[in-house]
Amino acid sequence: MNIxxxxxxxxxxxxxxxxxxxxxxxxxxxxxxxxxxxxxxPSGALPVEEGDQIITGVNQIVKKFYINEASIILTQDxxxxxxxxxxxxxxxxxxxxxxQTETIGPVLWPDHCVQGTHGADFHNSLKILHTRAVIRKGMxxxxxxxxxxxxxxxxxxxxxxxxxxxxxxxxxFICGLALDYCCYFTAVDGIDFGFEVxxxxxxxxxxxxxxxxxxxxxxxxxxxxxxxxxxxxFD
Ligand code: VGL
Ligand code: ZN
Numbered sequence: 001m002n003i004x005x006x007x008x009x010x011x012x013x014x015x016x017x018x019x020x021x022x023x024x025x026x027x028x029x030x031x032x033x034x035x036x037x038x039x040x041x042p043s044g045a046l047p048v049e050e051g052d053q054i055i056t057g058v059n060q061i062v063k064k065f066y067i068n069e070a071s072i073i074l075t076q077d078x079x080x081x082x083x084x085x086x087x088x089x090x091x092x093x094x095x096x097x098x099x100q101t102e103t104i105g106p107v108l109w110p111d112h113c114v115q116g117t118h119g120a121d122f123h124n125s126l127k128i129l130h131t132r133a134v135i136r137k138g139m140x141x142x143x144x145x146x147x148x149x150x151x152x153x154x155x156x157x158x159x160x161x162x163x164x165x166x167x168x169x170x171x172x173f174i175c176g177l178a179l180d181y182c183c184y185f186t187a188v189d190g191i192d193f194g195f196e197v198x199x200x201x202x203x204x205x206x207x208x209x210x211x212x213x214x215x216x217x218x219x220x221x222x223x224x225x226x227x228x229x230x231x232x233x234f235d
Contacts, residue, residue, distance in 0.1 A: 012215055032148060037077060048178045085138070
């Protein structure tokens with residue numbers, strides 16, 4: 001394999017994605033809406049570019065899942081002020097600095113989604129009326145939790161898998177923020193927990209840090225068996 005084809009294997013650009021069509025939603029499906037919180041919006045502490053532009057579409061897809069008796073679940077990044085993923089808790093370090101331990105990294109973040117703050121609240125345009133459960137994550141100051149299923153120690157469960165299994169959910173559809181962090185890790189863990197996983201690509205936006213992370217994580221998801229959908233994939 002030469003270097004060019006190697007790069008093609010590990011990157012997948014947004015415009016190269018093939019989408020599943022004609023999806024009929026049923027009660028064995030769940031919509032997982034990841035971290036649609038003020039701090040990930042363009043004016044927030046850890047802004048995801050255009051993060052607010054998906055809110056209207058997310059609200060519309062919620063209606064489709066609701067009328068088809070599917071479950072709607074939110075995740076909420078919910079950190080103590082002392083969280084070790086914050087650069088402010090590492091003297092001399094700045095947000096964006098590389099930092100990797102077994103449970104934190106690959107970069108340090110600005111303080112964000114601190115428990116009880118406005119930044120940790122869901123965006124007030126997000127319609128949360130039909131939500132079955134809110135899964136909070138990232139509460140242990142020593143461990144980050146990008147995935148809605150598992151903390152970054154890859155051991156501590158949030159309870160999401162148990163909830164989905166007791167509801168007899170077979171397929172999960174992921175949207176929200178950020179594509180290359182919390183959506184990505186939720187998607188790959190969803191596969192490992194035995195679900196059929198779809199990323200609703202046009203209802204998510206990425207951070208792309210480090211640069212290229214979006215196309216890298218898209219490729220990893222494809223390799224792992226995650227399927228891609230978009231707003232128009234649903235009947
Ligand atoms: C997230 C970085 C840090 C996310 C959460 O929701 O994608 N990213 N905490
Ligand atoms: Zn966080």
